[in-house]
Amino acid sequence: MNPNTLYPIENVDNTVLLKPLIAQSGVTNVFVGDYSYYSDFEDPTRFLDNNVLYNFGFSGASLHIGKFCAIAHGVKFIMPDANHATAGISTFPFAVFGGKWAEAKPITDYPFKKIKDTVIGHDVWLGFEVTVMPGVSIGNGAIIGSKSVVSRDIPPYAIAVGNPARVFRARFSEEEQATLEALAWWDWSENHLVAAIPLLVSGRVSNLLAYADRNGLV
Secondary structure (H helix, E strand, O other), X not given: OOOOOOOOOOOOOOEEEHHHHHHOOOOOOXXXXXXXXXXXXXXXXXXXXXXXXXXXXXXXXXXXXXXXXXXXXXXXXXXXXXXXXXXXXOOOOHHHHOHHHHHHOOHHHOOOOOOOOEEEOOOOEEOOOOEEOOOOEEOOOOEEOOOOEEOOOEOOOEEEEOOOOEEEEEOOOHHHHHHHHHHOHHHOOHHHHHHHHHHHHHOOHHHXXXXXXXXXXX
């Protein structure tokens, strides 16, 4: 499959690969790896407008989404550019209304809390209408249940649900997680990826490790 094809499924227009969508957008602070897709019941090409919210750019924060991520309809990434300053007495954003209010204290002088980048790892599944809050990190292989609100970091290979999203269980043992992180199958060549698809879909970690050993991938 070509990772630069906007519509990866023949005759289906409700799913797009995000990397080519963003490449043609001009947006410079959203980064997505190969094969990560977004599905939408209406128009998935509106992802940057409808799903990456408050991305005005002045906070300097970015959104990073890894490879092979599956993003369901209605997932929202909240960017920090609409945060209000909370260090003073009032949280009201006087400066955004211009005039004397802006002259009294320009918006660039407001004591906004510094928010780190939002980072979604590789092979992450974000379920229907998940909300991802600013600055959180979701580890490789994690699954986030429908309508969950992710307001804190989620470790790799965790299944998290709820508001706020809490880890329900781990998908693999710690040893298996370490093996998967070391294998980093999402970086394999196309030939090895195709050959390993049966193992990735229904095999065990030990089977994938054996394949990697046979093919000099570890």
